[in-house]
Every structure is written in structure tokens, then in C-alpha cells.
Amino acid sequence: MSQATFEEMSVSDFFYRNRDIAGLTNPSRSIFVAIREVVENSLDAAESQKIPPDVYVRLSFEAEATKETQIYKLRVQDNGCGIQPQFIPSAFGQVLYGSKYKLKQARGTFGLGGKMAVLYGQITTHKPVLVTSSTGQEKIYSFKLMIDIQRNKPIILDRKVITNKDNWRGTVIEFTLEGDYLRAMPKIIEYFKQTALVNPYANITFVDPKGRLYKFTRATSVMPDPPTETLPHPYGVDVELLQRLIQVTTCTNMSTFLRQHFHRVGEITAQKFLDFAGLPVSKNPKKLSHEEIVKLMQNLKRYKDFLPPDASCLSPLGEELLKAGVMKELNPEYLVVHQRKPSTYAGHPFIVEMAIAYGGGVPKTGNFVIYRFANKIPLLYDEASDVAYKVISAMTWRRYKVTPDMPIAILIHVCSTKVPYKTVGKEFISDRIEVRKEEANAIREVSRQLSHFLTRQEHVHMEKKRLSIFNKYLPRIAEFSTTLSGQTKRPDIDKLLKSVQKYGTEES
């Protein structure tokens, strides 16, 4: 009988072995995910400073790899906030290291995405990643890095510093990776198009391996207000978080502890809650027993009178920007956008934004075109698993005069401090009842407006048809009656034709 052997695995090793959870499943999907993760980091970096993003992406052919795959070099440059030199190695060389673990809306959340791309490049091509960045100060820093997968630590191969003469600010990241661009191309182009749609204030340029240039120009330089960081809401806490807060707190009584570390808790609320929970105000949080912490967590969830989280930690697009984005990329004949009031699920605030576009540049596919976004990221895979798909399918479209063969695009944007993704791959949103309700209300609202538009359009159409009937027949009647009555001059029917027209415009 052999004995079981135990060993430790690092997080990078874990994700390396299970890279499919991050979406790196095959050569075509992997190249798509790599581009997406790096571009999203760039957009985050610019947006956090309310800088209209300029993102330049170049994918160039390096060498043939296998029958179906090639080696490509990916280079992404942005005008974002840049990274201070001491953080660069870990930001790109250590899995689960990041600046976005805070309670505010961002594209990135896990401290994983960029690294998975780099890691994938490293294991497929055995080459380092090159990161050049400046925060706009005197120096520009360049690092050549590899990841020590087993230890989950960056290996610095080279480091260069140059003076920043032109006050450049931003980051350039460059690495090689294996993939199947031809296969991935449609999704990648779609990704850029939808990214441009939901980031109408961004300039995005993509040069593909064939040298083709895809340029998405910003339609506005108005930016949504960046989110402010927020404290955790009492409804969203767990025992782990409570213990951590107790460890770091300097507060010595329960009232100040609650007020300082939780969102939406003031003096009166703290007082009332502590009464409810049967805890003395003066109790020192550090003295709470494990059982008391568990009870506190349960009571925090049970107490009904906490105000819901406010939405300042969110940065939705807003109706104006959403409109600008859709007009820019789809140019529909009719567009209606709607932003829901903030709502929460499990203590996490979220906002649903919805648009419905009709006609014009919207293609007729025999079914609605659905554009899904979460925190301004397009979601391109697993549409049928997304809660939005269920909401759209559950609609009684007949009631809105809408049929699937109409050229209709539906756009859903969910933003939250914690988007309820089903997977680390950020592909679809799970069916949370609160989210589903908000999406359903939003789609009903835009559909109602669309149906008004369709009714109006039908009227206009009918009116046109009505006028054309008068225009067609009255002259014939004039002609026939002139001959029949033996007259020579046709009666003047212009006045009559004008009168139906006037009647027509009054009616519509």
C-alpha cells in the first residue's frame, strides 16, 4: 500500500493548472481573453483619474507555432494613471495582487486578470513580459519580468529608468503569446466595438496581425464621475470580515466601531442596533468572543432599519453617455435609454442601465441582438446563461407590438461593487432575484416607450398610405368625370388634396 504524499500549491500554480476558470480554454479563446484583460486594466487606469482613455492595442505576428496556432506579440499602451515602480513587479508577476480590492466599482476585481494573460504568454512562449510605466513624474520605469509560478513571485530580469522629458503618463505592456487569431478575430472585433459603445469617451485603436486598423473614436470627452470608495454595508458582512475589522480597529467601544467601519451607520442607528442586538454600547470590540462575533454577524443581517447602501461607490454610464455610445456604434432610428435607481443585493449596491435600439444600423437577425455589459465590460460568451437572457425571454413582447424579426438591439449594463458573476471568467451574470427584478423593470420601461414609438410610426405609416390613396384616386376621378360629362377642362383638385393633407397632419 502506497502512502499519500502532501504538498503545497501556490496560487499561481493553482491558476496555472486551472487556467480554464479564467477563460483560457483554447488558443482562440485565450488570445481573446488576454487582450480583454489587458485592455480592461488600461481603461480602469485612465478612468480612475477621470482621464478620457486613449488605448492603443497592437497584435503582431511573430512565428508559426503549430498547424492552427501562431506566436503573436501583444502590445497595449494607455494614458492611465501609471504604476509606481515599487508595485510594478508584483502587479504583473504575482497572482492575486492588485489595487482594486476596494469597495468601489472597477472592471478589475480579483487581482488576477492581467497576470493570467502574462502567465499564459509565459507558459506558451517562455518569454518575459515588458512593462513600461510612468505616473507622470520625472522618471519612466521599464521592467522585464517573469513569474515564478511555484512561488507566486515575480522574477525581475531587467530594470531600466529613463527621464520623462515629455511628462508622459501611462503604461505600456508587451508580451508574446500563442493563439489562433483568425478564429478569435470576430469575437475580438466585436469586443472592441462593444467596448467603444459602452465607453463613448474612449479612443481605442487596434492594429491586427494583418496590419488592419480598427479605430474607435470617442464621441464625447464627458466622463462619468469616478466612484468613491465605500465601507462595507452591514448586510454584506461575514464573520471573516468582522474578525479582520476587529483586528485592525482602534475603536474601543461598539458604537464608534460600527460607525467607523460600516456604511450607513450613524450614532442613532448604532444605538438602536446595539439595543436590538443586546450589546452594551461601551463593549470593547476586541473583547468579543467568537460566539459573540457570529451572533453580531447574524444580527447585522437581521436588523431591518439600516439604510440601503448609497450609490456613490458606483460609476454608471448615465443616460446621456449610454445614448452617445449607442448612437455612435449602432446609429439606430430610434433609441430609448433608462437608468434604474440604485438597488442592492446581499448588501452590495448595483445599478441597472438599459437601452433598446430600433432600426437604422441595428441589424435584422430574426432575433433580438443582446448587448450585455457589467462594469463597462462587454460580456460576449454564454448569453443564454445570463439572467438578462431569461428576463428578455420572459417578456410578453406581443403586448409591446414587438416581434423578434424586427431590427431591435437590447443593451443591459449592470454595475456594482461586486458584479454577481457566475465565474472568474467574467462571462455572465447569475440569476439573483434582486438583479432580475431590476432588469425586468428596466426592460419594461424601455419597451413601453418603444411600443409608443412603434404605434406612432404605424400611424405615420398609415397616414402616408392614406394620403397616397387620395393622391392616387382623386386625379383619376377627375379624369373620368371630365370625359364622362363632356367637359374639356379638368376640375382643380389641388385644394381637395391639400385639405386631406392638412387633416392628416392634425391627426398625427
Place this chain on the structure above:
Amino acid sequence: MAQKKAKITERKQEVLKGLKAFGTSVYNQLDQGVFPSVNMPSRSTENITYDERLRQYILGEKIVGRSTRNIRHIKPFTQLAWVALFSNELTSQRKTSTLRDVYYSAQAYEMTFSDQQESNNIITDLETLTGFAREDFNIFPEERSAIFGDLDVAYTVPGYEGKSVNLTSHPDGVLIGPAITSSEFLKTSANKIIAIEKGALFTRFIEESVHSKHKSLLISCGGQAPRQTRSFIRRLHDELNLPVFILTDGDPWGMHIAQVIISGSANAAHLRDLNTPDAVWSGVWASDIIEYKLPTDPLDEVDIKRLYELQKDPRYQNDPIWQREIKTFLKIRRKTELEAFSRYGLTYIVDKYLPTKLEAVPDVAAGPDKKKK
């Protein structure tokens, strides 16, 4: 006879006047800047009643309007104006056209009808509006029936004006078409008209010289007599002053063929002079089945249903013979055909049955006929 010719031209003039009046009314309305409209009697079933005095169906007081202001009316109104113009051309140029021709001619004027039925309806509208039958506009249906007998007629159709012909000149009979219906009647030795339901028997009657033996004009109805044949019978009756006898199969359908010649149909309630109230149904009666011991078939369900319908029909109320025969049919539950007389030999119907009926009938039908004159 000259007087008669004048009558035909006079009617043509009236038709043209009626059409022009419609055109002028539409023209004037347009000229005054109003949407042209017309009113005409409604042809809906509630507005059709049976007139005891006229002994035919007539339209009641209900009027319907067609206004070009109404989006649903403007197309049929345009079609009506076109049909009026087309009829005007036919009548003034003395050309004829079939219903089907009208339908096709419309396409040349970019005045398409969606189907033949639609164009037929518009023609009926023009009849209702002007009070003239489509035959007056020289529009004829496709189906034709025939006439045979000693009658000289003079044509009035272009190219044949003044030419005359004797209606025994062709052994198959002469088609009752626009040339015959528009001809003048010159001379006849006949003293009666016999209208026969079936073409086969009509031919037999010619072969057996019924026209000379019984001094009669023979008419083949070809089943339900077409409108122009019905109005032609009326003209023969009125202008030549001849009694009309009708021979049909001995069943409810044959009986009704006779009735329509006599009393007209609800479909033509907007027109006059299509029926011949003085005509007489001579047979085959239900009582003849018994009297002549004719071979029969049982009445089937639809026959019986039809008999009950006819029993209530207003046209079947004014002469007791109808109710009597309906009752007999219902009692014996049998029906027969004209050909059934062949059991007594080929000439029996001509030599024995017909003379009896021709003598017997005037007594039965004498009532209304005599009173009127």
C-alpha cells in the same frame, strides 16, 4: 315597327343621359372643391322586399352613400366612375363587352379590380345608381341561351342595321345574345312562347316541329335563365303580346326556374322589367306525376329542405297553384324529369301532354292575368 325602333334608340339616349348625369354631378362637385359623393338604394337584404303589386322584388327606402372623403370608399368610387365611362363608350360606340372583358379592360386603364367578383359588384352599383341594367350598357354575361321559331327580326347592331332574319333559319336555334336582344321585332305567326328548362328537350321540340304544330316561339333557358334571356322574354311578351308557358323538370329546382322568370330574383331587386309576371308554369307539376304515372325518383333531403323554404317564399303566395304543388311534392315525396314522358314514346310529350297543358293552364293562371288587363 318604326315606333319600336324609335323606342330602342330612345332607351339608348336615356342610358347615355343617365351616365352623363352621373359624370356631371361628380365633375361639378370636384369643381366646387367638395369631395364627390353619390347616394343609391341599399342592396342589403333588409332593404329587399317583395312588391305584391309589381309582382317582383324591389329595393326599399334605405339609401347608402359613397363618399370619396372616406378612405374605404374612394377606390370603389373611382372604379364606379371608370365603369360609367367605359359603359358610356360601349353604348355610344355601340360596342358590346362581356363581364370578363370589363374586368380585363380595366387593367388597360390601370384601374385594376382584385377579381372578377369585384368588377361585377361595381357594375351592379352602376345599375343601382342609374336604374339601367348592364345589358343597357352593352355589357353581357358569358352564358347564353337560345330561341327558335317563326319571328322576323331586324338587327340594330353596327354593320347589320336593317338586315333581317327569320329565327327558324338555323335548326339549332339562335343564340340569345346582344344582337338578338337589341333587334326590332318585325313579324311573327306564333301565338305563344314556350320556355324550356333543358337544351335537350328544346332540340327535340324543334325536331318534332312544335313551333309550327303549336304556333310557338321556343326558348331554351339552359337551366336558370340568364338575365338577358329573362328580359328578352319580357320584351317578347310585352311587344308581341304573347302568353308565356314554362316547362321544367318536376322538382323544386325546376319549379323555381319558372318562378324566377315569373317573379324575378332578389339579386335584381334594383332593376325592373327582368321578369314576366304573366308567364305561367305549365309543368311538370307534382300532380302530373300522379296523373301521368310518370317514372320518378325519391326526393332527397336537400329537395325537401328547399320545398319548405319555397313554401315560405313571398313569391309563392300569390297564386294557389304553387302551394298546391309544393304540398303534393311533400306528400308523394317523388320527383321527375321532362324526359320521363319518353316511357310513352318519343312524341308523347309533344302530341299528348303539351296540348293538354297549354289548354289547361290559362284557366289556372287566368286569375291575376285577367284581372290586370
